[in-house]
Amino acid sequence: MAKRGAPKGNQNARKHGFYSRALTEAEKVDLEEASLIEGIDQEIAFLRMKLKELAENSPERIDLHFEAANTIARLIRTRYQISKGQKKSLKEAIHKVLTEVALPLGIGIGAGALKK
Numbered sequence: 001m002a003k004r005g006a007p008k009g010n011q012n013a014r015k016h017g018f019y020s021r022a023l024t025e026a027e028k029v030d031l032e033e034a035s036l037i038e039g040i041d042q043e044i045a046f047l048r049m050k051l052k053e054l055a056e057n058s059p060e061r062i063d064l065h066f067e068a069a070n071t072i073a074r075l076i077r078t079r080y081q082i083s084k085g086q087k088k089s090l091k092e093a094i095h096k097v098l099t100e101v102a103l104p105l106g107i108g109i110g111a112g113a114l115k116k
Contacts, residue, residue: 044075 020028051068054061082090 040075040079044072044079047072047075 019031023031047068051065051072054064054068058064
């Protein structure tokens with residue numbers, strides 16, 4: 001059976017992907033650049049900047065200010081949200097430090113946390 005698909009390492013999907021027919025060359029460059037960004041910190045900063053511009057240029061549009069502020073708040077919650085798995089791993093790591101390092105050294109702080 002013949003192997004299907006592009007050879008390993010082929011970048012055609014990135015350059016000529018699903019959306020490529022709908023994008024201008026400048027938009028393709030922007031999309032490529034955006035795909036390299038991890039996280040949402042830049043989006044939060046961008047929206048803050050736009051909210052400031054909105055407040056300066058359209059102070060009467062409280063509805064838009066409110067909507068932008070809510071969007072920023074949701075992004076910030078998303079940015080700092082920790083999954084249940086991450087919480088469990090963090091709790092286990094803290095427990096390990098307390099039981100293997102702090103308590104043997106006679107440091108009693110947090111000993112009550114071991115019972116939780």
